[in-house]
Amino acid sequence: MSTTAPSASPGGAPPTADELLAALDPDQREVASSLSGPLCVLAGAGTGKTRAITYRIAHGVVTGRYDPRRVLAVTFTARAAGEMRSRLRDLGVGAVQARTFHAAALRQLSYFWPQAVGGGVPRIAEHKAPLIGEAAGRLGLAVDRIAIRDLAAEVEWAKVSMVTPDDYVRAASAAGRTDAAGHDLTTVSRLLSVYEEAKSERGVIDFEDVLLLTVGILAEREDVAAQVRTQYRHFVIDEYQDVSPLQQRLLDLWLGDRDEICVVGDVSQTIYSFTGATPRYLTDFRRRHPEAAVVRLVRDYRSTPQVVRLANEVLERAGRHRNAAAVELIAGRPSGRPVAFDTYDDDDAEARGIATRIAALQREGVPAAEIAVLYRTNAQSQVFEQAFAQAGIGYLVRGGERFFSRAEVRDAMVLLRGAARAQLDGTMPEHVRAVLTGAGWQHEPPAARGATRERWESLNALVLLADEIAASRDADMQGFVDELIERAAAQHAPTVDGVTLASLHAAKGLEWDAVFLAGVSEGLLPISLAEGDDAIAEERRLLYVGITRAREHLTLSFARSRTAGGRGNRRRSRFLDGIWPEASTSGRRSTKHARTGETRTALAAQDVDPELYERLRSWRAQVAGQIDKPTFAVLHDSTLVAIAAAQPRELRQLAILRGIGPTKIEAYGAQILAVVRGDEPTLE
Incomplete structure (x- = not known):
């Protein structure tokens, strides 16, 4: 192609x-x-x-x-x-x-409302929470912020499912919904009715009413x-x-x-x-x-074969063949780095460890905007925000304040509109830089963190967008402003230069060069609230979505305990049974992946069993002598490091590693697994 x-x-x-x-x-x-x-x-x-x-x-x-x-x-x-x-x-x-x-x-509703109903379209309520709270108060229900959020989600489910308040109890029961925010179905049905009354009294409609x-x-x-x-x-x-x-x-x-x-x-x-x-x-x-x-x-042009192989394996273990509409991916990119599997003692250690790995990726040249940390629940972001702030790593939490609602972006657009009306010499990106310099942008990011850095990142996103547009088509300042207006109307934000922190749901449709899937443990993935086969299957698909966000670098990790010194009774997700490499017997935290580069540096950078590495080298030398080939023709040093780090116990785990293709698996797979077990391999 x-x-x-x-x-x-x-x-x-x-x-x-x-x-x-x-x-x-x-x-x-x-x-x-x-x-x-x-x-x-x-x-x-x-x-x-x-x-x-x-x-x-x-x-x-x-x-x-x-x-x-x-x-x-x-x-x-x-x-x-x-x-x-x-x-x-x-x-x-x-x-x-x-x-x-x-x-x-909404466009059709606004156009046809005057002739079909008369007058103007009612105002759309920006948030349901006040209306839900009012309806709950009328019914005498004690609700807090979380309960209101859950009840709002139930209102949305009923409306997009075209379920009326009168039919809610029957439909919700049929769908396996037992309660919402601790309230039984009958109570929720009453709340749906009162919610609609509250909207009518205020003369507003909600998001679902548009449809x-x-x-x-x-x-x-x-x-x-x-x-x-x-x-x-x-x-x-x-x-x-x-x-x-x-x-x-x-x-x-x-x-x-x-x-x-x-x-x-x-x-x-x-x-x-x-x-x-x-x-x-x-x-x-x-x-x-x-x-x-x-x-x-079926041909995946986004991810390396290692990422594609893991994604397929996660679904295969769910019996994908039972769904005729499911697609099995075929890797369309060259081989890349092996998938990493990390285990940490506690959540803080996991966040610090990921911060360390991100800093290393940035030193290798991976831009911050091409790195993401994904997790199951939004509450998990806090520990990463703290770790990244301490490490001096810029980040943005996806799902926060909308880009075009930020004060610095609104002010910048006013300045850019004014510049578009002036007759200026030079290119559009040059004009954008000149205007935004007056708004506080500078070529280098500020050393300060927090609001100062976030303001700079917002303005820098506009600079990068100007470069992107200029590279793809001929656009002047007015064209750039028109693009911003269109994007603001659609909430199509440009890329901000920072590591993305996002839930797995918020990551849908996005992709990055490097992805860290954090907290892949029982209780989080699948989440403890998931009950029944359908809910568990959807949690597995969430993991699949997270895996397939990565282009080249992918790390999965979990912590044995929530806090330092905790009992350490967490176990990694059931979705990775038979995939996650066996834990190291050394008692230390084991990092199951290898880095490319000089072998000695790779060995020092990872928790690799040196004795296993030497056993693998000895085995490779025997094989090379037997087939009269140089040792690198059997396996490269970097591949031996990857094997010694991962310590695979099954062929499917071995196949995830870089440098191990189908031919190598067939020729040496059983022998390599024997060496890892400590057995004497049978040379063929």
Whole structure:
């Protein structure tokens, strides 16, 4: 597959159909060439699904099959929508609409409300918490902040599942929901009713009402539905495994009796069932559309073979073969570093250890923005924030204050708008730097931490975005400002230069060069609240999502105890049974991975058993003598270090290590395992 994506020329001419198709691999090309009828794309992590569907849209426009104004691409996050718009614009088809379900529905609701209902659309309540608290107070329920959060989640589940207060007890029971925030289903049903009353009295609607009201208008007003169906003739739905019943109902109304729809999804990345999302629309797509074509994207261009192998193994142990829609990834990148497995004494030690490894990666040249620490619950971030602050490592917590809501960003945009109206010499990035210097930006990051560093990182993100835009297309200051306005409306934030701290759920759809999966222990992954086979299966998929965020460096770790000196009774996640290398018998913390570079440095940098390393060298020398080859032809020194660090007990554990491919496994796998056990290997 070509690594260079065609883009519109400076004069505005889009790439030709042949150029578009030539830039894709055979499976992606099949997606881009299937321009009519229902199409289902089963796309594994890192397989280029966004590339495939944007090129499909561009191909349809270039060949005259699609009017770009009649295409609606639907994503699940504002960030994904912004990325898709940027890609489509780069391909010369910027007139295509790419929006989230809610953004598309709100636009239609705002347009049709005056003629369908009259007046203006009610104000959207930014947060449910005050309304939930008011409803609970009317019912005499004692609730705290956490209870309000849980009740708000239950309100959202009911609404996206199209469950009314009157039908809530039956539907919730059928779905296996037993209570919410400690309140029984009948009480929650009453709260749902009072919550709706409180909204009506205040004259506001909530986020889910945007979809519900749009569905109501389209279902009741055939003239309105006809206008929408005239406007949009072709639909592309990304992340289709996360569609809720309410979103599917809206999609059905958009389509009418037509079938010009392409859906893209991966059942192995279904991690939002608790919100009402369900993969059944993806798995049952052929039942709903018997004539639909199905294309599988399986070649992972994101991650190294070591990461891909681990991801596949995690799902294989769940019996993936039982789900015909699941995709088994095939690595498309060269071999990389082995996956690391670290065990620490306590949570603080884990955070400090990860900080040390991150500092080492940064010295190797890995940018902070390309490193992430992922965990199961948001509460786990605190220990990492403290460790990183002490180590002088910049970080940002994903899910915090929105980028475009920050005071320094708002002020910078005002200054940039003013500069866009002036006639200035020089390039757009030069102008952006000059303007932001006046706002406090400087070329080098400040030594201070906290608010000072966070302010600089926000401004520096704008500088980097200016460079990125200038590198991809010809844009002046007004073009840059327009891009910022569009991104602000969609909350499509630029990359901030810091290590990302994020929950596994918040990491969905993102990727980094280096990923640390922290706290992979029982009680956290799977979380102790997960009950039943379906809930445990979703927790396993969360681990899979976390693994597949990594491009090259991947470390999994857990701590035996929460606090220093604790009992140390935690055990690593059951999802890694048979995968996690056996613990070192030395009694020290064991780091199960090898670094590339000079062997002596690697041995000193890791907790490697020197006796095992020497046994492996002796065995290698015997094999080399037997086959009359140099020792490196058997295994490199760095591979011996990796084996001595990991101490694999099974072939699948050995296969994760760098330098051990199928040929080496077949030739030497049994002998290597014998050496690790301390047995005398049988030379063949």
